[in-house]
Each structure stands twice: as C-alpha cells, then as structure tokens.
Amino acid sequence: MALKVKLLEHTPDPEKIIASAAKLCYSSVGVEDIMENLTEENTEKFLNMLMSYGHESPIEHVSFTFAIEGVSRSLTHQLVRHRIASFSQQSQRYVRLNQFEYVIPPEIKKNDRAKEVFIASMEQSQKAYDELVNILKDRYINEGMNALNAEKKAIEDARYVFPNACETKIIVTMNARSLMNFFRHRCCNRAQWEIRELAEEMLMQVKKIAPTLFKYSGPGCVNGPCPEGKMTCGKIAEVRAKYQTENK
Structure with missing residues (x-):
C-alpha cells in the first residue's frame, strides 16, 4: 500500500498568528491592536526576525493535523518518539484484520x-x-x-x-516548532527511508500553507554544519542544493 498523507487542518493564517505573537513580544502594542498593520511584508519581517534571533516559542502557537496511511508499525514506533505531539492510531485491539496490508521495503x-x-x-x-x-x-x-x-x-x-511491516493509519497533530524539529531529524539522509519519505511529504504540504515559516526547514545540515558528526552521509552540498531549489 502506498504512502498517503493529507493535511486535514491547520491554524488559520498561521504566519500572521506567529507574527502577532512576535509583535507582542517586541513592542508595546495591546491585544486590541495586535493584528493591525500585519501586512504580508510585515509578517515576513517578523518571521525572519524570529528565525535570526533563534526565538522559537511564538512558533508553537500554530499547529497542523495530518492523516497518514500506508505506513508500517515500524514507522509509527519511530514517529511517536516525537513526544510534543498528539497521535490517534488505528487499534489492532479493536479492529480485526481479516487481511492485513503491509509495507515492503524497497x-x-x-x-x-x-x-x-x-x-x-x-x-x-x-x-x-x-x-x-x-x-x-x-x-x-x-x-x-x-x-x-x-x-x-x-x-x-x-x-x-503481526510483524513490524503491518500497515497502519494514524492522525498526527504537531505545533510548528515540533514539526521543524521533526523535519530536522527525519528529512536527514541518515533517517530510515520510510519515515524520511513521510517527513518530506509533510514538509512539502506545510510549505504550501506557510512558505515563509518553513522556508528553511529540512535536515539539520541545511542551515548549518552536519549534526551527525562522523556519521555524516557526506552529501551536504547535494542536500543543501535540493532544499534550496525547493524553497525557490
């Protein structure tokens, strides 16, 4: 069964919500006026400022909910390690699998x-x-x-x-900061192939909704040195070129 990912829901105007939080942090504006003058240009300015400062807490104010199917139990065992998230997975305890689907590694x-x-x-x-x-x-x-x-x-x-290959379905909700952390680890070439495929698909979908917010998202080497040290894949130039092309 092929991987299917659907972005079910997300915080409306996510970039503007984050920009308003940043505006509150760095100005004397009151709550009545917090959304005023948040043009597309000003919103992008606030988001870029947050990224340059490393001030990521305002990013937590927006969330994204995905429906995922065609993945293995092996993948979801890894996925639920990202603990700042909410998960609802199809139960093998309550659902009888008269013919279970499974994922075959490439x-x-x-x-x-x-x-x-x-x-x-x-x-x-x-x-x-x-x-x-x-x-x-x-x-x-x-x-x-x-x-x-x-x-x-x-x-x-x-x-x-049932084996780890057994196909499952899961609903996942993460805030944007947790998503960025997820992409940092799971878009990496050293991530297991199946969860990397999932992460790349999720990243592609959220970029359509919040392109400025996720502009520099991806594996850790996109914005700095490879965090894998001696375990590096050795393809940092290739990886950066891939994600920079996708950001254009």
Whole structure:
C-alpha cells in the first residue's frame, strides 16, 4: 500500500498568528491592536526576525493535523518518539484484520527471492492470526462469553503475531516548532527511508500553507554544519542544493 498523507487542518493564517505573537513580544502594542498593520511584508519581517534571533516559542502557537496511511508499525514506533505531539492510531485491539496490508521495503522489492520470502512471511502471519482468533474465540464462547465480546478478547492476544511491516493509519497533530524539529531529524539522509519519505511529504504540504515559516526547514545540515558528526552521509552540498531549489 502506498504512502498517503493529507493535511486535514491547520491554524488559520498561521504566519500572521506567529507574527502577532512576535509583535507582542517586541513592542508595546495591546491585544486590541495586535493584528493591525500585519501586512504580508510585515509578517515576513517578523518571521525572519524570529528565525535570526533563534526565538522559537511564538512558533508553537500554530499547529497542523495530518492523516497518514500506508505506513508500517515500524514507522509509527519511530514517529511517536516525537513526544510534543498528539497521535490517534488505528487499534489492532479493536479492529480485526481479516487481511492485513503491509509495507515492503524497497531493497526487498528489488530482489525477487527476497520479495518471495517476505510475502510468504506476511501470509504466514495472517494465517497464524486467523487461527489464533478462532481458537481463542471458541474457548471464550465455551466459557459463556457472547460472540462479540469473545472476538474482541481473542484479537487482543492474536495481534501479537503481526510483524513490524503491518500497515497502519494514524492522525498526527504537531505545533510548528515540533514539526521543524521533526523535519530536522527525519528529512536527514541518515533517517530510515520510510519515515524520511513521510517527513518530506509533510514538509512539502506545510510549505504550501506557510512558505515563509518553513522556508528553511529540512535536515539539520541545511542551515548549518552536519549534526551527525562522523556519521555524516557526506552529501551536504547535494542536500543543501535540493532544499534550496525547493524553497525557490
């Protein structure tokens, strides 16, 4: 299943909201007048000033909500490590997966034998899951539980046989500052391929909404030295060229 990312909602006029917060910090303006004279030019000026000062707290006043599907449990295990965010993920405890979807890594797809072994493993997981659900469900029914509750209880334990490749769906909400941190780590060439693909798609979508705010977002090397030290990918010029081109 292919990756799908949809920006469901975001704070209206996000750049203007951040600019108003910056205006409050650096002027004597009152709350009644905070949005006055915030032209496109002034808004961009306030945003650039914030970035140059490293004053990022006003950026937290805006948030973005994404619907994501076609990703693996392996990816979401990484995603939820970004703790300043809200997550709602499809539950394997309450949703019976009669035929689970799965993500095949590109390097496995390239090799026919590797792909064959991988798919066989996925099919075996589904077979084991179905068998476990039926065994446990029958037992619970025999113990006096009704069929609906018996199935719900059965899939709680049967789901343990599912692999990291199992496809899942998740809703994610992050404020802009957390998003920038997410992009800094996950757009990096050293990030795992799947979450890097997700991060790049999310960045592309938020740039359409707030181009000035996310103008310099991307991996850490875009605006400074590579933060990976000896673990660097060694392609800093190539990475910078890519993101600078996208910003034009």
